[in-house]
Amino acid sequence: MRITLFDYGAGNLHSLAKALRGEGRNVRLETDARAAVDTDVLVLPGVGAFEPAARALEGGRDAMRDAIAAGLPCLGICLGMQLMFEASDEGDGAGLGVFGGRVTRLRTPRIPQIGWNTIDDTNDPLFGRARLETAYYANSFVCRPLDESVVTAWSTHEGDRFPAAVRAGTVVGVQFHPEKSSAPGLAFVHEYLNLISNP
Amino acid sequence: MSLTRRLIVCLDVRRGRVVKGVRFEGLRDVGDPVELAERYERDGADEIVFLDIGATHEERGTMLDLARRTAERLFIPLTIGGGIRTVDDMANALRAGADKVGVNSAAVQRPEIMTEGARRFGAQCIVASIDAKRDGDSWRVYTSGARVRTELDAVDWARECVARGAGEILLTSIDKDGARTGYDLELTLAVSRAVSVPVIASGGAGIAAHVRDVIVNGGADAALVAGIVHDGVETVTGLKLALHQAGIPVRMVA
Numbered sequence: 001m002r003i004t005l006f007d008y009g010a011g012n013l014h015s016l017a018k019a020l021r022g023e024g025r026n027v028r029l030e031t032d033a034r035a036a037v038d039t040d041v042l043v044l045p046g047v048g049a050f051e052p053a054a055r056a057l058e059g060g061r062d063a064m065r066d067a068i069a070a071g072l073p074c075l076g077i078c079l080g081m082q083l084m085f086e087a088s089d090e091g092d093g094a095g096l097g098v099f100g101g102r103v104t105r106l107r108t109p110r111i112p113q114i115g116w117n118t119i120d121d122t123n124d125p126l127f128g129r130a131r132l133e134t135a136y137y138a139n140s141f142v143c144r145p146l147d148e149s150v151v152t153a154w155s156t157h158e159g160d161r162f163p164a165a166v167r168a169g170t171v172v173g174v175q176f177h178p179e180k181s182s183a184p185g186l187a188f189v190h191e192y193l194n195l196i197s198n199p
Numbered sequence: 200m201s202l203t204r205r206l207i208v209c210l211d212v213r214r215g216r217v218v219k220g221v222r223f224e225g226l227r228d229v230g231d232p233v234e235l236a237e238r239y240e241r242d243g244a245d246e247i248v249f250l251d252i253g254a255t256h257e258e259r260g261t262m263l264d265l266a267r268r269t270a271e272r273l274f275i276p277l278t279i280g281g282g283i284r285t286v287d288d289m290a291n292a293l294r295a296g297a298d299k300v301g302v303n304s305a306a307v308q309r310p311e312i313m314t315e316g317a318r319r320f321g322a323q324c325i326v327a328s329i330d331a332k333r334d335g336d337s338w339r340v341y342t343s344g345a346r347v348r349t350e351l352d353a354v355d356w357a358r359e360c361v362a363r364g365a366g367e368i369l370l371t372s373i374d375k376d377g378a379r380t381g382y383d384l385e386l387t388l389a390v391s392r393a394v395s396v397p398v399i400a401s402g403g404a405g406i407a408a409h410v411r412d413v414i415v416n417g418g419a420d421a422a423l424v425a426g427i428v429h430d431g432v433e434t435v436t437g438l439k440l441a442l443h444q445a446g447i448p449v450r451m452v453a
Contacts (some may be wrong), residue, residue, distance in 0.1 A: 013294045014270035045294075049321050112323040112366045114397050115202045115420065116245055116450045134203060134450040136245075138298070138323040138366075145206060156201055180276050180298065182240060182452070 001131045001197060003027045004039035008048050008056040016045050016077070019179040019189045024034075027070035033060025037067035041196055046078025046177055050103065050141070053079055054093025054116055065096045073170035074098075081166065081173030082143055090141050099166055099173070100146035105117075108158035112140040117155045117176070119164050124152035126172075126195065127165075130187035135164070142175060203448045204414050205245035205421035206438055207399060208428055210235060212281075213253040215261045226252075229429045233269050237415075239428070240275050242435035243272050243452040248301070248369075248423065249421060251281030252344065258282075263295040270296025275284050280369070286315045293320060301369055303328040304342035307349055310363045317364030325367075326399075327360035329353055331386055338386050345373045345376040357390045357398075368394060369423070372402040377426060379405030387417030399423050407433060407441035414447055 003020050005013055007029045020027045020043065030036040033056065042064070043125065044161035068074050075082045083095045088103035095103070106113060107189045124143055127133075137155070145151060153164040156173070166173045178185035185192060210217045210232050212384055217235055218226040229235070236247045249269070251262045254299075259282055264277055279292045280301025289300045306327055316325045330345045331338040331353035338353035341357040357368050370390050371381035382403040391398040397420035410422045427433045444451045 012221055012270060012293050012296050014267065015274060015298075018271045019274065047320075049318070110395050112321075112396070114323055114367055115205050117202050131453065137202075138276070138321075140322065158201060172250065177276075179274060182274050186274055189403070 001025050001192065002040045003148040004036050004041070005029050005043045006033065006036045007031045007045075009055040012047060013045055016043070016179040019186050020193070022190065022193070025193070031056070034063045036060065037063055037072060040069070040073070041193065042072055042074045043076065044076040044080030044083055045156070046080050048079055048169050049091060050079065050082060050088040051091025051093050053083060054091070054095065055084065057096070058093070061094065061096060063100065066170060068096065068098055068171055071170070074172070075192055077179070078139055078175060078177055082141060083174055084166070084171070084173045085143050088141060096170060099143070099150055099168070101144050103141050103143050105141055106139075106162065107156055107160045110158055113137050113157045117157065119153045119155060122153035122165070123187055124165065124167055126188060126191045127153060129191045130184050132178070132181065132184040132188045135178065135185060136180040137176050139175060143173070201448070203450045204442065206243070206410065206435060206442070206449070207246040207248055207421050207423045208244045208435065209248040209250055209401065209423050209425040211250050211252050211425065212262065212265065214258060215265055218252070219429055225302050232265055233272055236273050236277070238270055239435050240273055243439045243450070244275065244435045245421070246276045246278065247449060248278045248280065250301070251279065263291055266292060266295035266297050278326055280326065286312060286319060289293045289316045289320065293324060298366070299324040299326050301326040301328040303330065306360065307340065307342050307351065310359065313360060313363040313365050317366070322364050322366035325365050326369050327357070327365035327367070328369040328371070329357060329360070330371045330373050330408070332385070333383075338453070341373055353386065354393050358393050359396045361396050365396065367397045367399060369399045369401060375403030376401070378403055379427065381405065381409040382413035382417060382419075382422070384413060384417040387413055387419050391418035391420070397421060405432070407438050410438055411442055411445045411447065414442070415445070
């Protein structure tokens with residue numbers, strides 16, 4: 001399985017790359033958005049700010065959106081999940097628009113949200129199989145989907161309930177960092193990859 | 200539900216080894232950073248901090264190499280602090296494998312570093328590290344490994360760090376560091392009330408009750424421990440269990 005980690009040029013991808021590796025899996029980093037879709041699974045990592053990431057996406061946005069619409073499995077993490085939406089209050093630029101809705105600031109006085117939060121009201125068996133009940137977050141912005149039926153788990157930060165995860169088929173976005181959520185987080189990544197291998 | 204309170208283990212690193220001193224002095228070797236970090240993750244530590252207490256240029260390279268090796272084996276957040284002078288230093292640490300960077304002396308000398316770092320990497324990865332010492336009715340900020348006294352008031356400085364872009368405050372009491380008589384609750388409470396970002400209390404943990412107290416009575420979002428777990432006086436598992444039994448929401452590992 002070819003796994004491509006789209007590299008916007010910000011921050012630490014070591015842990016995520018390591019989390020994705022395994023028997024029969026080939027993980028590569030790709031900075032060109034158009035070239036990134038030539039893969040079996042596209043991973044949008046979660047480090048950096050929306051505007052520079054949207055800029056890195058620019059030339060290949062249509063190619064990426066079309067590939068995902070045509071069935072390319074895609075895992076978006078934190079900022080990567082936010083890029084699956086249309087736009088963000090954090091900065092200018094367009095997301096992929098795979099999911100309808102905007103990214104807005106958490107409606108709480110204490111931001112950023114940094115730490116481990118519980119995953120609530122999940123209806124996706126990926127969480128149960130991974131035993132992922134508490135996950136690590138580091139974010140000030142969250143996704144507000146137009147259609148809440150795409151939400152597969154929720155979390156709440158000081159009264160603001162927001163999507164912990166969204167899913168449409170093999171397109172999964174998570175606001176938390178599975179690669180920083182210890183063993184259950186790694187199990188979540190592996191369950192996702194298993195799901196793609198054995199649909 | 201909501202955010203759990205965190206237990207963070209700090210490893211003071213010098214020349215690629217973990218060392219521990221009392222009140223910033225008298226260093227002893229306590230082990231290999233990667234192995235220790237992994238062990239603490241297994242025990243339920245919520246985060247790891249590597250504090251680079253060697254200041255020379257060649258030691259920076261050792262730290263980045265260490266960050267790289269750690270990031271491939273550690274799957275909880277890693278903060279690197281000590282010796283971060285420029286935004287490029289931040290970029291190098293993050294690129295090497297840190298999830299967050301701590302700035303201390305450099306932030307005092309040039310507060311803009313926090314703003315520039317937050318803009319480039321996001322506020323969530325900028326940790327303002329403040330070493331404070333009681334001075335009459337307030338607390339004074341010290342830099343350069345607690346050796347240099349500044350004119351800054353710790354609570355005011357914490358507020359300014361947040362205004363400048365810091366996403367977290369790592370607050371160390373110089374008076375309490377290594378003494379194992381409990382955290383400085385007053386200092387922690389004063390800072391946690393003054394800022395809207397998470398405050399990590401550091402310095403003074405001796406027993407589990409101290410960790411509980413700084414969360415319940417000091418308003419800390421997270422407690423940092425070092426010596427007591429390196430020495431085996433307490434275990435991470437035991438500390439987390441004590442917090443859980445005190446009714447504090449914490450992440451428990453199976």
